[in-house]
Amino acid sequence: MSRTVTLALVDDAGVPLGALPAYDVPAPWWQEVSSVVAEARRRYGLDVAVLRLVAADRPEPPGGHLTYLAQVSGRPSVPLTPVPVDLTPEPLRAPWAEPGGPARSLAWAAEELQRLGRPVTAVAQQRTWNLSAIWRLDGAHGTAWLKQVPVFFRHEAAVLRWLARAAPGITPIVLADDGTGRVLLDHVPGEDRYEAGPDERAAIAVDHHAIQLRAVDDVAGLVAVGVPDLRGPALARWIRAALAPHDVSVVVDLLAGLDDRLAEVRRCGLPDTLVHGDLHPGNVRSDGTRRVIIDWGDAFLGHPAFDILRLTETLDAATAGSLREAWAARWRADVPGCDPEQAVALLRPVAPLRMAAVYALFLAGIEPSEHPYHAGDVPACLERAAAEAKQD
Template structure:
C-alpha cells in the first residue's frame, strides 16, 4: 500500500483562479491529512495556503494514495512563475456553492476558524492538519481548533459533559462556538496509544464506563444511534444503494437478518445496561498518554446509544489477548456500577448490531456530503452490512 499520495493543487485567491501547482508527492498518504501538503505549498508559493476540499481522487486505494486534486486558497499573491495559469474549464463548477458543502470547504472557511481561535489565543501560528467532509483540524501551538459537520457532535460540548464526571479524561476546553460547530481544545500531551499496555486499557476503560454509567442521558445534545431503531433503518438501506452493492446472497441474508433483529435487540436489552453517551470511535488511536495522564480525543462521532458499541469498536484494534482483557475489564466495571445488569449478555448481539449501526452511520455521511467527497465513504454501508451478515452467520443466527 502506497505511503505517499500525488497531489495536484488548484490555487485561488478568494474564488479567483490563479493556476495549478505541478504534481508533487506528499508523505502522508491519507487524503484527509494535509499538513505535509500545505507545508510544501507554503514553501513553493511563498504565502500561506489552506486546503478547502478534495475536488478529485483517482480512487487507487480508497481514502489514501493515488492522485488527488485539492482546491487550495492562498492568503496573498504567490511567488511568480510557479503556477501553470492555463484556464480550467471546470473552475466555475468547482467554486459554485453546494448546499451540502462543509462550511470550512467554502472560500475563506478555514480562515474564519483560525481567526476565531486566534481571537481567544492571541497571534499564534496555525498549521492545518486535516480536512475532509467530517471535520477540519488546525494546530495552533499547544491548542487545536476543530470544526465539525452538522450531522456530527461538537467536541467541546461533549467534552464539557464528560468533564463533569472526570476532569482529566478528555482535553481541556478553551472555547466553543456551537452555532458554527467550532471547538478550541488544549493539546493532549504524549502519544497516540496504538499499542497500549494493559494498565492503560484498564484505566481508560474503567474511567470511561464510570462516566457512561453516571451521567444523565437527558443532558446530551448529540445524535441518536439506538439499537432499537436499527431494523427500520436497515430495511431502507437494503432497498437503496447499499442493497444494490451487495451480492445476491448477502442481500438475501441481510433481509433474513432484519427478521432476526427483534430477538437480538431483546437479548441486548436483557443485559440491563442503559443507553448513554457513546464515544463512537473508541479505538486506541484516539487515546493519548504521556505515561502519567491518559485522555480520550476526537469526540465528533459521539452519540446516544448502547455502551457496548464502544467496546466492540475497541476490540477490533486489539490483539486477541488484550481483547479478552478489554472485555473482562469492561464487564467488571459495568457490574460495579450497574449491579442489577448482566453486561456479558450484551457482547454477542452487539457484535452484529455494531456493524449495522456502522452501516447507518456511513449512510448518514453519504446523505449529507457533497458529491465530490462521497468517494471517502462509497461502499462503506454495504461493507458493514456484509460484515454483520458474516458475524450473524458465525453466531448461528442465520
C-alpha cells in the same frame, strides 16, 4: 506509501488561477494536509489554505494522485497550469471548504483566544476533509486547537462540556465554541495511541467505564443538549433509515430480526448511557502518564457494549475475550443481576451494522467529490455484520 498532490489554486474571491506543479508528500492519508501546506511554502514560497479534495485517481484512500482546491492571497509568481475545477456551489459543502471559510474560522478563534488572554502568533493547518477541519494555534501562552465539524457532529462540544464536569481530566478542555461546529480545545500533550497494546486498552476501558457509569444518571441531560438518542427501538429505526438508499441484501435477515434482537439486549439489564461511538486507541491521547479520550463527534446515547466491541475489534480472540470479561465483571459489580456477556454476544453483528449506518449518513451529508473517503465503508461494514451474524 506517499501521495502525489496537485493544488488547484483560487484567489481570495474564489477566482481560479491554475494549478501548481505536482509534488509528493510523505503522509498517504488524504485528510492530512499539514505536509501539503508546508511543501507549497518550501517549494514555491506560498501560504495556502487547503479547502477540499476535488479529484483522486483511486477509489479510496490512502495514497495516489490527488487534486485539492486551495486558496492563496494574490497571484503567485510561479507559473501555473490551467486545470478544470468545478466551482459550482454545492449545498452540502462544508463551510471551511469554501474560499474565505478558513479565514473566517481562524478570525473567530483568534478573537476568542485574545479574549482569554492567549493571543495567537502562529497558525498551521493540520487537516481538512468532510468530517473536520483542524488548525493548530500557537502563542506565548501555549497551544490551542481549532476544530470545526459538520452539523451531524455539532453535539461534540456539548458532550465535551458535560465530560469536563462529570469526569474532569480525561477529556480535552473546551476553551470556546460557537454552537455551529467550531470549538477551541486546549492542547493535550502526548500522541494518539493507535498502537496501544492489550494492557493500555484495558486501562482505557477502565477509564471509560467510569464515564459511562456517571452518564447513566444524566441521560436526560445529555438528550437535552443534543446528543443523539439511540436507545432501545430508536436504534433499529435509525439504522434502517440510514441504510435505505443502500444495497442491504447481505444483511436482510439481520435487519428483519433487529427489533427482536435489541429487545433481547434490553432484557440483559445493562443501563443506557453515553457511548463514545468510535472508541479505538487512535482516539485516545497519552503522554505516558495521562490518558485523554478525544473525538466525541460519534457519541450517542445507547448501550455501553458498543464501545468495548470497538475497543477490542482488532485484537486476537483470546485477548479480546479477556478484555471483554473484565468489562463484563465491572458491569456485573455495578449493576447486579445484569448479563453483560449475553449483551455483547447479541450486539456483535449490530456493531458493524451500526457503523454501516454511520458511514451511510456521512455519504448523505457530504458533497459528492468527497464520497471516495467513505464509499467503500458501507459495504465493508455490511459484510462484517453478515459474517458476525453467521457466527451467532
